[in-house]
Amino acid sequence: MATLAPPVPDAGRDPSPAAPTAHRRRRGGRRAGKPGPVTYTLLTLTTLVSIFPLYWTLVAGSHTNAEIAATPPPFLPNASLFDNFKLALEQAPIGKAILNSILVSGAITVGTVLFCTLAGFAFAKLAFRGKGVLLALVIGTMMVPTQLSVIPLFMMIAELQWVNQLQAVILPTLVSAFGVFFMRQYLISSLPNELLEAGRVDGASTFRIFWSIVVPVARPAMAVLAMLTFLTAWNEFFWPLIALTTANPTVQVALAGLGSGYVPQQSVIMAGTLLGTLPVLVVFTILGKQIVGGIMQGAVKG
Amino acid sequence: MTIASQSPRDALIAAPTVVSQLDPDRPPAARRRTKLTRNNWGYAYVAPFFLVFGAFSLYPFLYTAWVSLHRTSLSNIDGGTWVGLENYRNLLQSEFFWNAARNTLTIGILSTVPQLCMALGLAHLLNYKLRGRTFFRTAMLMPYATSIAAATLVFAQLFGRDYGLINTMLEAVGLERIDWESGTWTSQFAIAVIVTWRWTGYNALIYLAAMQSIPGELYEAAEIDGASRWKQFLHVTIPSLRPTILFTVVVSTIGAVQLFGEPLLFAGNGTTSGGSSGQYQTLGLLMYQQGWSNFHIGQAATTAWAMFMIILVIVGVNAVIGRLRARADR
Numbered sequence: 001m002a003t004l005a006p007p008v009p010d011a012g013r014d015p016s017p018a019a020p021t022a023h024r025r026r027r028g029g030r031r032a033g034k035p036g037p038v039t040y041t042l043l044t045l046t047t048l049v050s051i052f053p054l055y056w057t058l059v060a061g062s063h064t065n066a067e068i069a070a071t072p073p074p075f076l077p078n079a080s081l082f083d084n085f086k087l088a089l090e091q092a093p094i095g096k097a098i099l100n101s102i103l104v105s106g107a108i109t110v111g112t113v114l115f116c117t118l119a120g121f122a123f124a125k126l127a128f129r130g131k132g133v134l135l136a137l138v139i140g141t142m143m144v145p146t147q148l149s150v151i152p153l154f155m156m157i158a159e160l161q162w163v164n165q166l167q168a169v170i171l172p173t174l175v176s177a178f179g180v181f182f183m184r185q186y187l188i189s190s191l192p193n194e195l196l197e198a199g200r201v202d203g204a205s206t207f208r209i210f211w212s213i214v215v216p217v218a219r220p221a222m223a224v225l226a227m228l229t230f231l232t233a234w235n236e237f238f239w240p241l242i243a244l245t246t247a248n249p250t251v252q253v254a255l256a257g258l259g260s261g262y263v264p265q266q267s268v269i270m271a272g273t274l275l276g277t278l279p280v281l282v283v284f285t286i287l288g289k290q291i292v293g294g295i296m297q298g299a300v301k302g
Numbered sequence: 303m304t305i306a307s308q309s310p311r312d313a314l315i316a317a318p319t320v321v322s323q324l325d326p327d328r329p330p331a332a333r334r335r336t337k338l339t340r341n342n343w344g345y346a347y348v349a350p351f352f353l354v355f356g357a358f359s360l361y362p363f364l365y366t367a368w369v370s371l372h373r374t375s376l377s378n379i380d381g382g383t384w385v386g387l388e389n390y391r392n393l394l395q396s397e398f399f400w401n402a403a404r405n406t407l408t409i410g411i412l413s414t415v416p417q418l419c420m421a422l423g424l425a426h427l428l429n430y431k432l433r434g435r436t437f438f439r440t441a442m443l444m445p446y447a448t449s450i451a452a453a454t455l456v457f458a459q460l461f462g463r464d465y466g467l468i469n470t471m472l473e474a475v476g477l478e479r480i481d482w483e484s485g486t487w488t489s490q491f492a493i494a495v496i497v498t499w500r501w502t503g504y505n506a507l508i509y510l511a512a513m514q515s516i517p518g519e520l521y522e523a524a525e526i527d528g529a530s531r532w533k534q535f536l537h538v539t540i541p542s543l544r545p546t547i548l549f550t551v552v553v554s555t556i557g558a559v560q561l562f563g564e565p566l567l568f569a570g571n572g573t574t575s576g577g578s579s580g581q582y583q584t585l586g587l588l589m590y591q592q593g594w595s596n597f598h599i600g601q602a603a604t605t606a607w608a609m610f611m612i613i614l615v616i617v618g619v620n621a622v623i624g625r626l627r628a629r630a631d632r
Binding site (some may be wrong): 033034039040042043046047049050051053054056057060066069070071072073075111114115116118119121122123126127128131134138141143144145146147148149150151152153154155156161171172173174175177180206210231234235237240242251252255256257258259260261266269270273276277280281286288289291292293295296297 | 342343344345346347348350352355358359360361362363365366369402424425426428429430431432436437438439440441442443444445446447448449450451452453454455456457458459460462464465466467470473474499503504507508510511556559560561564566567570571572586589590593594599602603605606607609610613617
């Protein structure tokens, strides 16, 4: 998971909606000029292009090869979609895959948010020897490709006999360098030192300070990190493909199996693809606005 | 607008005021010193991260270098023989490596350049006072939420030779059907389309975030000088976005070097050769083929290191360009 944060100087970092100050109103984002019809046309076209392939899984999932190749092609789904769902579930263990993916992504999210908040807090607000070097190490490795670690990782899980077991895909992804950097940046600007001092004066232990002072302040950033991590973990492809088989797959491994196997009707592949994508599309429909906000604050690329 | 802007943080703004009122004479330097009291708690906080990180990222990263100096097979993982730089020599003499490197480069250019240009234009449009702003932004991020596997399977259908929608459309307007998968340029174009589709909206949002932090005064000044909208975009927006553009170029390039899932699933038969004549085999796919189809783990490790070197060179070149441009501006 190679991740980086963009050098966007406080972009979206402080869009506090309560008090739009004069300065903020004059920002580039809100400059004069109403968008014309051309703008709306272009944006609508882009929206169509963005959504069409997803809609097309519905259509292609409910028609046979011959029907889908007809001129003009069908543009509406129909009831055979449900038959194809059934066929897809027979071809690939998608039900099990969805459960596995929820488990894996959930565990990775909890671990990443917890460990990255702890480390991010230390890098933001605590002093200790070697801090600079350690932080440079974290940031430097953000550009190391996944390919560079899969071979020893595979040897490791083979040794531990973890091949095809979920911990093989959970453990290596349990932390993210991006997460540490993201939490550090957030805590530097939002956690006042005085608050920590007040806690210390009151005699609170370091861990008590973490739970009752740091975590409440960090919560909004933790939520953003959680959403982005879950999404990335759900879509993780390369390592799960190596560590798991279709006997105990995540959604992506099951889809890869479905797409690589011999399935004469493409509608079945499309129906399976839709099933495997549906959970994340539902989540995205509900939390889309927050995810957009999170990406504009700091970016992930998995 | 974002959840990060909700109340808990605002509620805390009062705290510093109280403290400084209690102790008005304390110089800021002293306050900084209290904060940086050295103790060992920091290690406890970073320990969980570095334990996992060390075991599953740092150690494998270094060990890959060690493996690349051995002849090791998947069936005989522990018993590799030391071969020095032989794997690297073989790699540089292998036509498969150069083929994959060339494909990675062309697909990389085909996907990264249009993607970032379109993202820039889109961000510009999204930066207007729009009705349905949230809707547009969210819709454009849908492809990012779609997994590589799902996106590739759908596009493989769309680009399919016999049943694909795109060929149906081509025929409907009187053009020839195209066998997208078997041609070199057509297959690489199709794969680049998948990548572009998944990442354009995401990059547009990154640019949008950066655009919103450009001070409005710059535009006002340009307007007073009589600069047109287009001139403003060229002479105010683009220069202000330069660090962000550089960042997205680096990130997209790193992604392009690692391209794997799209070429693996595009053929629809799960082979790792990247088409019947390797016409769209990328370095990522080659590495997977060497390791998990041919079981030559040592050779695969060498390819992985070659990929890392390429990334280092690209990042280095970008850093130099960034520095030179910054100096030229001064």
